[in-house]
Amino acid sequence: MTEPLGPARAALKQTKLRPRHLLVGVAVLLVSTLLSVLLGAAELGWQRVLGEIVAQLTGGVSPLSEREAAILWQLRVPRVVLGVLVGAALAVSGAAFQGVFRNPLADPYLLGSAAGAGLAATLVLTTAPQAGGSIPMQLAAFVGALGGVGLTWVVGRSAGRDTATLVLAGVAVGSFLTAGQTFVQQLRVETLEQVYMWILGRLITTGWREVLIVLPYLTISAFVLWTCARLLDLLGTGDEEAAALGVHPGRVRALVLIAASLATAAAVSVAGLIGFVGLVVPHLVRLALGGSFRIIVPLSLLFGGAFLVTADMLARTLLAPAEIPIGVITSFTGAPFFAILLHRRRA
Amino acid sequence: MTGFRRLAALLLATLALLAGVTACATRPQSETPAPADDPASAFPVKVELPGQPPVTLAQQPKRIVSLSPTATETLYAIGAGDQVVAVDQYSNFPAQAPRTDLTGFTADAAGVGARTPDLVIAPDNAGQLAEGLKVVNVPTLLTPAAATLDDAYRQIEVLGQATGHTKQAAQLVERMRSEIAEIVRNTPRPPVPLSYYHEVSPDFYTASSQSFVGSIYGLFGLANIADSAGGKFPQLSEEHIVHANPNLIFIADTKCCHVNAAAVAARPGWNTLDAVHRGQVIELDDDIAGRWGPRVVDLVRAIGEGVAKAQHG
Numbered sequence: 001m002t003e004p005l006g007p008a009r010a011a012l013k014q015t016k017l018r019p020r021h022l023l024v025g026v027a028v029l030l031v032s033t034l035l036s037v038l039l040g041a042a043e044l045g046w047q048r049v050l051g052e053i054v055a056q057l058t059g060g061v062s063p064l065s066e067r068e069a070a071i072l073w074q075l076r077v078p079r080v081v082l083g084v085l086v087g088a089a090l091a092v093s094g095a096a097f098q099g100v101f102r103n104p105l106a107d108p109y110l111l112g113s114a115a116g117a118g119l120a121a122t123l124v125l126t127t128a129p130q131a132g133g134s135i136p137m138q139l140a141a142f143v144g145a146l147g148g149v150g151l152t153w154v155v156g157r158s159a160g161r162d163t164a165t166l167v168l169a170g171v172a173v174g175s176f177l178t179a180g181q182t183f184v185q186q187l188r189v190e191t192l193e194q195v196y197m198w199i200l201g202r203l204i205t206t207g208w209r210e211v212l213i214v215l216p217y218l219t220i221s222a223f224v225l226w227t228c229a230r231l232l233d234l235l236g237t238g239d240e241e242a243a244a245l246g247v248h249p250g251r252v253r254a255l256v257l258i259a260a261s262l263a264t265a266a267a268v269s270v271a272g273l274i275g276f277v278g279l280v281v282p283h284l285v286r287l288a289l290g291g292s293f294r295i296i297v298p299l300s301l302l303f304g305g306a307f308l309v310t311a312d313m314l315a316r317t318l319l320a321p322a323e324i325p326i327g328v329i330t331s332f333t334g335a336p337f338f339a340i341l342l343h344r345r346r347a
Numbered sequence: 348m349t350g351f352r353r354l355a356a357l358l359l360a361t362l363a364l365l366a367g368v369t370a371c372a373t374r375p376q377s378e379t380p381a382p383a384d385d386p387a388s389a390f391p392v393k394v395e396l397p398g399q400p401p402v403t404l405a406q407q408p409k410r411i412v413s414l415s416p417t418a419t420e421t422l423y424a425i426g427a428g429d430q431v432v433a434v435d436q437y438s439n440f441p442a443q444a445p446r447t448d449l450t451g452f453t454a455d456a457a458g459v460g461a462r463t464p465d466l467v468i469a470p471d472n473a474g475q476l477a478e479g480l481k482v483v484n485v486p487t488l489l490t491p492a493a494a495t496l497d498d499a500y501r502q503i504e505v506l507g508q509a510t511g512h513t514k515q516a517a518q519l520v521e522r523m524r525s526e527i528a529e530i531v532r533n534t535p536r537p538p539v540p541l542s543y544y545h546e547v548s549p550d551f552y553t554a555s556s557q558s559f560v561g562s563i564y565g566l567f568g569l570a571n572i573a574d575s576a577g578g579k580f581p582q583l584s585e586e587h588i589v590h591a592n593p594n595l596i597f598i599a600d601t602k603c604c605h606v607n608a609a610a611v612a613a614r615p616g617w618n619t620l621d622a623v624h625r626g627q628v629i630e631l632d633d634d635i636a637g638r639w640g641p642r643v644v645d646l647v648r649a650i651g652e653g654v655a656k657a658q659h660g
Binding site for chain 1: 450452453548550551552572573575576577578581582583584585586587589590591592604614615616618619620
């Protein structure tokens with residue numbers, strides 16, 4: 001990189017997160033969350049749900065029966081909160097991966113994390129089908145996701161140090177692990193349905209447990225990634241220039257990859273493989289507000305949560321009382337977006 | 348005298364002719380159908396199940412491969428077990444069925460043909476396998492999933508014809524009909540239909556009234572909470588199940604996924620359900636609830652007991 005340092009520094013100054021952007025993000029998240037709480041397969045009536053919320057806040061009389069209150073507080077609200085957390089985790093990871101690889105098509109699954117989680121979850125489901133949704137299965141998916149990224153890292157580092165090599169290693173490792181998953185599935189075809197449902201992704205909760213599993217990992221990862229947002233901007237100007245500004249590109253990449261992988265693994269372990277959130281959301285933010293990661297990272301957190309919680313609301317209500325797998329909704333919106341993005345890149 | 352002799356001869360000839368005609372007339376009566384306990388004489392036979400191509404069997408099959416757990420159960424129930432040389436890995440009933448690692452999903456013609464069968468019975472999605480076996484002249488009977496009890500009875504009868512056990516199959520069907528009718532008759536019918544939820548998997552896949560198992564519940568006049576979702580096996584929203592508060596919960600994922608009544612009661616929000624309070628969560632055998640063979644009677648009995656208990660409790 002032989003460009004003068006001046007323009008890069010100038011660009012960095014221009015791209016700070018403005019309070020009004022943050023305000024819009026928070027507002028969108030709050031509105032989508034509230035809508036998701038008000039609407040569901042059980043027709044509780046949005047006015048009565050609002051009445052219940054007000055009653056809880058003020059200590060008044062609830063308009064809901066005991067069963068309806070259980071539906072709201074034990075089924076719907078935990079699921080909405082989980083949707084926000086998983087969406088935020090996937091979107092912020094996507095933003096981070098795109099920054100590290102300087103590749104707008106990178107997403108959390110590029111580095112073999114989804115394939116690793118898929119193989120581990122399939123191994124658990126085929127050996128102990130009763131483990132579906134249990135903590136051991138979530139733990140296995142978590143370890144598998146991190147293992148997939150670790151394997152990609154090892155293969156990529158041994159082949160070269162540039163990001164393109166790492167991406168290729170991710171594709172190779174991902175294909176290998178997916179083949180392993182298919183092989184295991186074929187050994188125990190009676191578990192195909194469970195594995196298939198997990199691959200499509202789901203936000204069915206067992207109360208607040210899943211929320212508590214994801215929350216600490218997402219908090220740590222989001223903090224690290226937000227802190228590293230400026231460094232990601234510097235990486236965008238090129239390794240040499242970043243090094244000249246006192247940044248160690250290799251260390252930044254490693255730190256960001258670990259944090260993003262941690263967030264992805266936590267999300268995948270509780271919700272299965274929900275595609276396209278990590279690709280679509282950071283892009284929408286970039287298209288609307290510019291390319292600085294100091295904008296993209298925090299707003300991806302907010303809009304990621306809003307996007308997934310809205311997708312889940314559609315999954316729960318479009319064909320109610322039947323449900324549509326959430327991965328179908330995100331892919332329905334994500335796949336056309338992906339195509340438009342490719343088209344714009346060619347144009 | 349000569350005239351008498353002529354007359355006598357004429358009379359005798361007439362009698363002989365009459366006897367001959369009579370004999371001719373009675374000959375078809377002497378060719379009665381072969382008795383059912385002589386199955387070999389019932390062949391060749393052409394059998395056909397709804398929506399499937401007909402299958403012709405030149406002689407009674409002696410080496411049957413069954414890739415359908417329902418068909419395996421039926422074959423043993425109608426006395427064709429001795430002819431079965433291999434069954435798929437999911438044919439876990441009866442215990443003596445010779446299980447192999449074959450499956451109806453993945454079996455190929457070479458793998459099945461290696462068992463040198465003279466009849467293969469497979470699920471109706473194994474059309475490609477049937478084509479492959481056709482090349483090596485192995486007849487394959489494809490069995491579609493039954494939608495009603497009548498479909499199930501028809502399938503048992505066809506398996507009887509195909510294996511040379513027509514009479515036993517007819518007797519089995521008759522026995523099933525009368526036992527099921529008796530259970531239904533003896534189960535009290537509530538003035539208002541009871542509602543139910545039949546769980547197929549822990550992520551709330553269920554069976555609607557359109558499914559075979561749904562038609563069994565229909566015998567008792569039960570109302571299915573999944574019917575508004577459409578389709579035979581919809582995935583229900585958990586909110587809907589809790590909101591619908593079914594009178595009866597039947598869980599048919601006890602073996603696959605180790606769900607039991609206690610696990611159902613421990614689900615968030617489910618402790619508010621009347622069925623959970625009243626102990627009307629009925630644990631079914633997944634295999635019996637998922638097949639349309641002779642053990643359907645056991646399923647009917649389990650449902651009948653649940654319905655009776657719900658009314659007395």
